[in-house]
Amino acid sequence: MKDQRSRIKHRTSTINHRTSGGAFTLVEVLIATFLVGLAIAALVAANGSFSMANVAGADLSTAEFLVEQIRELTMMLPLAEPGLAAWTVLGPEGDETTLAAYDDVDDFDGFDSASLGAPIDARRATLPHLSAFRQQITVQKLNPSNFDEVWDDNTASNFARITVNILQNGRPISSTSWIRARY
Numbered sequence: 743m744k745d746q747r748s749r750i751k752h753r754t755s756t757i758n759h760r761t762s763g764g765a766f767t768l769v770e771v772l773i774a775t776f777l778v779g780l781a782i783a784a785l786v787a788a789n790g791s792f793s794m795a796n797v798a799g800a801d802l803s804t805a806e807f808l809v810e811q812i813r814e815l816t817m818m819l820p821l822a823e824p825g826l827a828a829w830t831v832l833g834p835e836g837d838e839t840t841l842a843a844y845d846d847v848d849d850f851d852g853f854d855s856a857s858l859g860a861p862i863d864a865r866r867a868t869l870p871h872l873s874a875f876r877q878q879i880t881v882q883k884l885n886p887s888n889f890d891e892v893w894d895d896n897t898a899s900n901f902a903r904i905t906v907n908i909l910q911n912g913r914p915i916s917s918t919s920w921i922r923a924r925y
Contacts, residue, residue, distance in 0.1 A: 805908035805916035808877055812906045813920065814864035816847045821902055821924040823848070829924060832881055832895045841866055847904060847922060851881035861908075875915070878907040889921060900924040 766774075822829035823846055832851040838844055841853075841862070855861045855877040860868040862877065883899040885891035893899050905919040 801910055801915055804872065804875060805910070806918075808861050808869075808872070808875055808908050809906045809916060809918045811861070811863045812850075812877060812879060812904075813918075815862070815866065816850065816904060816922075819844075820846045821848060821900075821922050822846055828898045829900075830896045830898055832883070848881050848902065850879045850904075853877070853879040874910050876909050878909065880905045880907075884921065 823835065829848070832848045834844060834849040838849055841858070844850060855868075858868050860870045860873040861875050862868055882903045882905070883893040883895065883897060884901040884903055885893055886899060886901055889901065889903070892903070901921060901923055903919050903921050905917065907914060908916045
């Protein structure tokens, strides 16, 4: 009898040892599933954030490209109508009704590429593949001794700030300004 009890005890301990050492309990499986799910959710969220940052970077890069196109376009143009002794008017003069007729920088005051359906490049050609973007240009006369002070359009000045705002679907993306002298 003693021998039989000993064998039963030995079998029971062997069975208990195999079950606890060789298989997972339901709680362990649930915890492992939860942790794997949590890791996958974190990866999906990170991927979404990286994608949004990538799109924002691409939009900003396009906006800077469009600003540079305006800067290149206006670089070689005189600031104001050549031959005028006193520069007192901003914007296109009477006969300059189209973009092709703009012959100085001040003609671009108030320009908005939305009227053309797409932004323009340095050769004044529209860029239809970028039609979600638009360029808005402002020219302001500046006080020669304080470039932070904007003067009225009808005041004579030899300095101006050109500001280009880039919008995408009506949302501001970039704004850049530079100062030009009349020479």
